[in-house]
Amino acid sequence: MELRHLRYFCVVAEELNMTRAAEKLFIAQPPLTRQIKQLEEEIGAPLFIREARGLSLTPAGKFFLEQARQILDKVNTTVSDTRRIASHGKVIFGIGFVPSVFYGQLPILVRRLRQNKNLEIVLHELKTGDQVEALKTGLIDIGFGRLRIDDPEVDQELLFNEPIIAALPASHPLAQKRPSLKELSEIPMICYPAGRAPNFVDISLGLFHRRGLRINVAQQVNDVQTALGLVASEMGFCLVPEQVRRVHREDIAFVHLDDDNITSPVLCCRRREPPNAVMRLSNVILEELVENRRTGRYPPATERDGGSPRRPPEGAEDSVP
Known part of the structure; x- marks a missing residue:
């Protein structure tokens, strides 16, 4: 099995039509049909149901598509x-985040990491479930x-645990x-994000x-900024994590609820491996x-005023390659 087999299969699975898939891959249909047949024979299971009206994935095909x-x-x-890395000689460190978390101290973490000249920080806006898959794929x-994801x-x-306001x-x-x-x-009510469950909705x-x-x-939208725009347009209210109130807008009021026990967790995900x-x-x-x-020092005064934050223990930053 070669990578091209996986690529061919994914395109056919997305199009569910051999002719369209062949056109998208810029190859003739008969060779593509043979490649898919060879893949099924090597796996030892049918991946497609072939009917007059077109193709559909078998349960095995759906599983294989996700893995491929x-x-x-x-x-x-x-x-x-x-x-x-070859062009810059740097270590790549990818960070995934949901938008509401980025209003808090995550930017401070990014700034601190970027102080190391051997690091290149790459940010990816991802829902929590997508972050798990992104961790597993690297x-x-x-x-x-x-x-919470198991x-x-x-x-x-x-x-x-962060208060919801x-x-x-x-x-x-x-x-x-x-x-x-x-x-309320x-x-x-304006809800976000739209899309597959589970989510903040x-x-x-x-x-x-x-x-x-x-x-x-009233409406579901894809991100908190759009939700706030609709709130400012007086279309309704939305619930947000407390740190979102750092967005200062004269046309929006951020107010705490009468129940202080209504919170949302902030979770950190890492691969289960030695750091x-x-x-x-x-x-x-x-x-x-x-x-x-x-302890209530949020954000630290040194960060807010542009000074230098307290450094990590001796040697921690220098240990990064």
Whole structure:
């Protein structure tokens, strides 16, 4: 089995039409049909159901498609990173994140890591579930999300539980108080992110459903910035993690709820393997930033005012290749 077999299979699986797949691959249809047949014979299982109206994937084919995509993603990432390392002589460190986490101390972590001239930091905006796959394929080395994922190849660490607050139009009467979920349920709600579950939508709606409250979802959007734009347009409210209030907008009021126990976890994902020098440095910085938050030093004054933050233990930064 060669990589071209995997590439051919993925295109056919996406098109579910041999003619269109052949055109997309710039090869003739008969050779493509033979390649797919050879792949099925080598695997020892049919990957497609062939019917007059077209192709469909067998259960084995669906499983193989998922695995083939991971393999190709890993190969593409490896080739890309190898070229980058060869051209710059740097170590690549990939960080995955959900957008709401990037309003907190994650930018500080990135700035601190970038102080090492031998490191190139690559950021990837990914949902928590996608971060797990990105860790396994090597696209990222560490991820920050909000949903718990059970995977034997990935460790998930709870950094802290963050209060959930409401973003309301500044002119709305509820913007002048700490509203209850019952009060919020009486006005339209903007949800994010749109897309496959589980996501922050499930966390938000679950808060109301568990209390027997019905909510009117006005619209689902892909990211928090769009949600805030709709709030500013007075289309409704949205629930956001507390650190999102660092976005200063005159037309939006960020208010705490009357229940302080409504929180969202901030989780860190890593591959289940011994940490290398870069990961050890990242862990030292991350531990300091989390401690700053827990003790109320958030953000550290030195970071806010442009000064130098407290350095990691002696030798931690120098140990990075």
